[in-house]
Amino acid sequence: MKVIIAAAGTGGHINPGIAIANKIKSEQPNSEIIFIGTERGLENDLVPRAGYTLKTIEAYGFSRKVSIGNIKEMYKTFASIKEAKKIIEEFKPDVVIGTGGYICVPVMLAAKSKKIPTVLHESNAFPGIAVKMLSKKVNLILVGFEDAIKKLPKAKKIVVTGTPTKLRKMELTTEEKKKITKEFGFKDYEPRVLIFGGSQGAQSINDSMIEIITEKSNRGYQIIWAAGPSQYDIIKEKLNEKGIDINNIQSVRVVPYIYNMQEIMNYADLVVSRSGAMTVTEVALLGKPAIFIPFPHATENHQEYNARVLEDACAARVILDKNLTGTMLDQNIYSIISNTEVLKKMGQNATKIAINDVEDKIYKEIIKIIKQ
Incomplete structure (x- = not known):
C-alpha cells in the first residue's frame, strides 16, 4: 500500500498522522508512506524523527482578517495545489490522508482531481476551517469526538474513531x-x-x-x-x-x-x-x-x-x-x-x-x- 499523509504546523496535527502511519506499517510492513507538509512547522522535526520522508509545499493557514499579506498567502496556498499534484503523480498513492490544518486543503484538492481516495481525521470537537471546507469533497471523515458530527452536515461519510495517542492506561504497582x-x-x-x-x-x-x-x-x-x-x-x-x-x-x-x-x-x-x-x-x-x-x-x-x-x-x-x-x-x-x-x-x-x-x-x- 502507498500512502500520503498531509500533516503540518503543530503536534496536534502531526502526531495523529504519525500514529496512523505507524499503524499502517505495523499491519503492512512493506507499505510506502510519505508526508506532505511545509518548511515551517514541527513536521520538519517530528516526521523525519519518526522515520518518514517529508515533502514540502508552500501552504499557509487561513485568516479572517483582510490584508495584503493574507491575500498573498491564500493565493500561494491555492497555487500549491499544483505542487501537491506533482508529488501525487510521482508517488502514485492508493490513498491520501489528512490530519487537519491548512495543509489539507491543497493536498486533498489535488488528490481529488486525480481521483485518489481521500480521508480526513479531525481530532477536535469543533472541526477546523480546512476540514469544514473539505467535508463534502473527501470520501471519509474520521472524528475524535461524536460532537463533531453535527458540525459537519455536508460530509459524505463520518465515522467516530477517536484520536490516536501514545499514552496508555497503566495500573502502577x-x-x-x-x-x-x-x-x-x-x-x-x-x-x-x-x-x-x-x-x-x-x-x-x-x-x-x-x-x-x-x-x-x-x-x-x-x-x-x-x-x-x-x-x-x-x-x-x-x-x-x-x-x-x-x-x-x-x-x-x-x-x-x-x-x-x-x-x-x-x-x-x-x-x-x-x-x-x-x-x-x-x-x-x-x-x-x-x-x-x-x-x-x-x-x-x-x-x-x-x-x-x-x-x-x-x-x-x-x-x-x-x-x-x-x-x-x-x-x-x-x-x-x-x-x-x-x-x-x-x-x-x-x-x-x-x-x-x-x-x-x-x-x-x-x-x-x-x-x-
Missing part, C-alpha cells in the same frame, strides 16, 4: 508508586495533582501556580507542575524574588517538561491543563478527573468545545482563562481532591467517554475506502 513518590519527595498519603499547559507551558496557568505557591494554598494536596521549557527560568527567578527556592518547595515539584508523561499521568489523581484534543483524549483514556483551562486564542475556540465534552459527562470542570486566578484554581482543586467519591465518579465518567482501539478503527476504515 505499589512499588512503582512509592518509587515516584520518593523521587518527588512527596508523602504517600496525600493526593497528587498534575499541572501543565502544553509543551511550552501556559502563562495564565503558571501565574496562578505562582500565586498558589506564594500563598501556600495547596494544603491537603501535592503538585507536579510542568512549567514549560521556555518559562521555567522566568518562574524560577520570580519565585526567587519572593524568597522561594524552586527546588525546595514543600509538596510541590516544578519541572520544565515531563518526558515520562504516561507514567506521571497514571500516577496523578487529578489533571489540570489546557484542553487540546490530544490532552482531552488522554485524560479520558486514563480515566482521570480534570480541570481544563481552554487556550482562549485557539482557532474557533475549539479547546473550549473539547473541554465541554468531558464537562458535560461530569468528568471535568472548565475554568475560562479570563476568569482564572490562583484562588479559584486552588478552590476547584481542593473541592475535587478532598472528596474521594467525587474524584472516583469523575474518573469513571471520563472512562465512559474514552474510545479504545483507535488505531485499529482508523486502519479498518482506510482499508475500506481503498477497496471501494
Whole structure:
C-alpha cells in the first residue's frame, strides 16, 4: 500500500498522522508512506524523527482578517495545489490522508482531481476551517469526538474513531508508586495533582501556580507542575524574588517538561491543563478527573468545545482563562481532591467517554475506502 499523509504546523496535527502511519506499517510492513507538509512547522522535526520522508509545499493557514499579506498567502496556498499534484503523480498513492490544518486543503484538492481516495481525521470537537471546507469533497471523515458530527452536515461519510495517542492506561504497582513518590519527595498519603499547559507551558496557568505557591494554598494536596521549557527560568527567578527556592518547595515539584508523561499521568489523581484534543483524549483514556483551562486564542475556540465534552459527562470542570486566578484554581482543586467519591465518579465518567482501539478503527476504515 502507498500512502500520503498531509500533516503540518503543530503536534496536534502531526502526531495523529504519525500514529496512523505507524499503524499502517505495523499491519503492512512493506507499505510506502510519505508526508506532505511545509518548511515551517514541527513536521520538519517530528516526521523525519519518526522515520518518514517529508515533502514540502508552500501552504499557509487561513485568516479572517483582510490584508495584503493574507491575500498573498491564500493565493500561494491555492497555487500549491499544483505542487501537491506533482508529488501525487510521482508517488502514485492508493490513498491520501489528512490530519487537519491548512495543509489539507491543497493536498486533498489535488488528490481529488486525480481521483485518489481521500480521508480526513479531525481530532477536535469543533472541526477546523480546512476540514469544514473539505467535508463534502473527501470520501471519509474520521472524528475524535461524536460532537463533531453535527458540525459537519455536508460530509459524505463520518465515522467516530477517536484520536490516536501514545499514552496508555497503566495500573502502577505499589512499588512503582512509592518509587515516584520518593523521587518527588512527596508523602504517600496525600493526593497528587498534575499541572501543565502544553509543551511550552501556559502563562495564565503558571501565574496562578505562582500565586498558589506564594500563598501556600495547596494544603491537603501535592503538585507536579510542568512549567514549560521556555518559562521555567522566568518562574524560577520570580519565585526567587519572593524568597522561594524552586527546588525546595514543600509538596510541590516544578519541572520544565515531563518526558515520562504516561507514567506521571497514571500516577496523578487529578489533571489540570489546557484542553487540546490530544490532552482531552488522554485524560479520558486514563480515566482521570480534570480541570481544563481552554487556550482562549485557539482557532474557533475549539479547546473550549473539547473541554465541554468531558464537562458535560461530569468528568471535568472548565475554568475560562479570563476568569482564572490562583484562588479559584486552588478552590476547584481542593473541592475535587478532598472528596474521594467525587474524584472516583469523575474518573469513571471520563472512562465512559474514552474510545479504545483507535488505531485499529482508523486502519479498518482506510482499508475500506481503498477497496471501494
